[in-house]
Amino acid sequence: MDSIITLLGAGLLQSFEPLNLAMIFLGCLAGLFIGAMPGLGSVNGVAILLPVTFLVPPTSAIIFLAALYYGAMYGGAVSSITLGIPGASTAVATVFDGRPMAQKGKADQALMAAAIASFIGGTISVILFTGFAPPLAAFALKFGPQEEFALMLLAFATFIGLGGDDIPKTIFSILIGLVMATVGFDIISGKPRLIFFDMVDFQRGIEFLVLAIGIYGIGEMIWTLEHTKGGIQMHKVEIGFKRIVDNLRQVKQYFGTATMGSFIGFFVGTLPAAGATPAALMSYGLAKTFSKDGDSFGKGNVAGVAAPEAANNAASTGSMLPMLTLGIPGSPTTAILLGGMIIWGLRPGPLLFAESPDFVWGLIGSMYVANFVTVVLNIALIPVFIRVLAMPFSVLAPIIFILCTVGVYATTDRMFDTWLMLFLGCMGYLMRKLNYPVAPAVLAIVLGPLTEQSLRQSLIGSQGDPMTFLERPISLTVILLAVALICYPIVNSFLKRRKTVKIAE
Amino acid sequence: MNVRTAELLMGFGMLLASLGLMWTVYSDDLTIGWVQGVGPGAGMWPFWLSLGMAGSSVWTLVRWFKGVTPESRNEDPYIDPDTIFMVGVTVAAIFCLLLFSSIIGLYFSMMLFLLFYVKVLGRHGWPVTIGVMIGVPVAVYMLFEVALNKYLPRGLPFFENLMLHVDDFRYSLMY
Known part of the structure; x- marks a missing residue:
């Protein structure tokens, strides 16, 4: 315990260094605006701005991106409340009560509740993170390639078991992401693989960022264009110092709900594939169920804003736990962060805590600071958000398309990758329209090289005996868990069908 | 369909x-x-x-x-006609942005792209259009070329030479 406090203290000191503090400030600010923009969320922001972070050292870069992730979770509520359009899917549940509150002229109260609940969620989750991360990382040090492979399998299995999407389409999405990761030279034999049409550019492989920006930059903006038709209607917000103070006094109305949402959010966020959106919806559902005034939910109950907002913030912190300790991202945003860490020369996973304590504890320390900075910025900048949200989509969209193009080119120095980004973005959009989930493909292209490496290392070590995965207790346990997760939706749907047949009979 | x-x-x-x-x-x-x-x-x-x-x-x-x-x-249209137009024009505009990047360079290409998107599609006035057309490339140049030392495509020699004048102007200001 003492060592955790010492390390945390060092991390906090590191996050107060001028450059890191500036990164926290900029990250929170960028995140708040990105989160507030309809169609843009943390994943888009992190994907588009990742190339910009090559300007600063890795610790400052991850602090910036983590602060952006955090800020986007806060910002998502702004457009949910004022426009009735969630800034990101994580803020969908905020619309249920945020929008009716805005219609009743209580937009300021809803915005304040969202900010304070986000702060409660952020604070509780970062404390839980500090407590859980070191023991989990210490335990994970026992892992060999077999356990690593089993964990990767578990990450993919959670998408199938808990993702809630069409199962064969989810499996397809995972597999296509893994195949894309194999393009280029084989890591062991050095032979070229999947060099389509003998194009030399494929020899360097497909960068995960090309897929991520294609899907979350180009594809997402096209998706938003289709759904909003470029036209957005904003509600009027009246805000002033006196109203802020009055709203602060109402915290007791939703403190309990926000606390409950924080715990739900953190633990749901740690599960790969689950993430902030189901956490927020689950928190909203439970808040409604346990409320004495459940009927008022959906009609403008302030607790209906606080519950999902606390949960989605807590989930964003929770999703970083498996990323840093096990090397498995808990959300699409952390998948991109993980890819960024690999570009910076770091290997996420248990060894990170032993090899780069400054990096890890600097990041954890920055989460405490970012949480405080974001709530202050969020409340102070509400009037500015309102103005920025009035920016026409026909100005915002081309700027984002340009940022995507420049971001990809700056990362790989190849125009070929910008073409690939456009192709993958359009394909992602067309597939998404048919209910193919895109997040598993992004996760798979990031985890693909690690998965293949651990599988082949294990098989080489065991002279090709696949029983090596079942002979080690941790690996066996994780594989059984993965199999259970894969089987769960299939068994569940079979049981449901049997029940329906029985009722019909 | x-x-x-x-x-x-x-x-x-x-x-x-x-x-x-x-x-x-x-x-x-x-x-x-x-x-x-x-x-x-x-x-x-x-x-x-x-x-x-x-x-x-x-x-x-x-x-x-x-x-x-x-x-x-589901018998609904996969993409309705309005969306086909909006998405088609957007994708075609990005296609041209990338295509022209190799000919006239990314900076001039993005200026044309912004002119088309903001003025023609967005139907904004000239002050907004010109502000965005100049502001965005300048911000990209400052961030990527000045801060990150990442040189973006400059196109054929004629357009590359034009950008060299911009570089000269920048050096005269900074050094």
Whole structure:
């Protein structure tokens, strides 16, 4: 315990260094605006701005991106409340009560509740993170390639078991992401693989960022264009110092709900594939169920804003736990962060805590600071958000398309990758329209090289005996868990069908 | 085309793509099994993954024929005419942005792209259009070329020379 406090203290000191503090400030600010923009969320922001972070050292870069992730979770509520359009899917549940509150002229109260609940969620989750991360990382040090492979399998299995999407389409999405990761030279034999049409550019492989920006930059903006038709209607917000103070006094109305949402959010966020959106919806559902005034939910109950907002913030912190300790991202945003860490020369996973304590504890320390900075910025900048949200989509969209193009080119120095980004973005959009989930493909292209490496290392070590995965207790346990997760939706749907047949009979 | 037909075509397209990937691995002479004394062959991972892709595509097609997926019962248009126009124009504009980047350079190309998107599609006034047309390339230049030392495509020699004047102007200000 003492060592955790010492390390945390060092991390906090590191996050107060001028450059890191500036990164926290900029990250929170960028995140708040990105989160507030309809169609843009943390994943888009992190994907588009990742190339910009090559300007600063890795610790400052991850602090910036983590602060952006955090800020986007806060910002998502702004457009949910004022426009009735969630800034990101994580803020969908905020619309249920945020929008009716805005219609009743209580937009300021809803915005304040969202900010304070986000702060409660952020604070509780970062404390839980500090407590859980070191023991989990210490335990994970026992892992060999077999356990690593089993964990990767578990990450993919959670998408199938808990993702809630069409199962064969989810499996397809995972597999296509893994195949894309194999393009280029084989890591062991050095032979070229999947060099389509003998194009030399494929020899360097497909960068995960090309897929991520294609899907979350180009594809997402096209998706938003289709759904909003470029036209957005904003509600009027009246805000002033006196109203802020009055709203602060109402915290007791939703403190309990926000606390409950924080715990739900953190633990749901740690599960790969689950993430902030189901956490927020689950928190909203439970808040409604346990409320004495459940009927008022959906009609403008302030607790209906606080519950999902606390949960989605807590989930964003929770999703970083498996990323840093096990090397498995808990959300699409952390998948991109993980890819960024690999570009910076770091290997996420248990060894990170032993090899780069400054990096890890600097990041954890920055989460405490970012949480405080974001709530202050969020409340102070509400009037500015309102103005920025009035920016026409026909100005915002081309700027984002340009940022995507420049971001990809700056990362790989190849125009070929910008073409690939456009192709993958359009394909992602067309597939998404048919209910193919895109997040598993992004996760798979990031985890693909690690998965293949651990599988082949294990098989080489065991002279090709696949029983090596079942002979080690941790690996066996994780594989059984993965199999259970894969089987769960299939068994569940079979049981449901049997029940329906029985009722019909 | 309705959603139902689109799902069928996508399923077949993905099945063909999966088989194409398997064929590519096979025709590239990559071992898909065990290499004695070395371990799994270089083609093992992509080949079996592609086989899995083919399997999941067949599964989707079977579900389509059984009418299990919501999309297989959906007779609505896959993309409505308004969206086809909006998305088509956007994708074509990005296509031109990339194409012209190799000819007139990324900076001039993005200026044309912004002119088209903000003035023609967005129907904004000239002050907003010119502000965005100049502001965005300047911000990109400052961030990527000045701060990150990342040089973006400048196109054919004539346009490259024009950008060199911009560089000279920048050096005269900064050094």
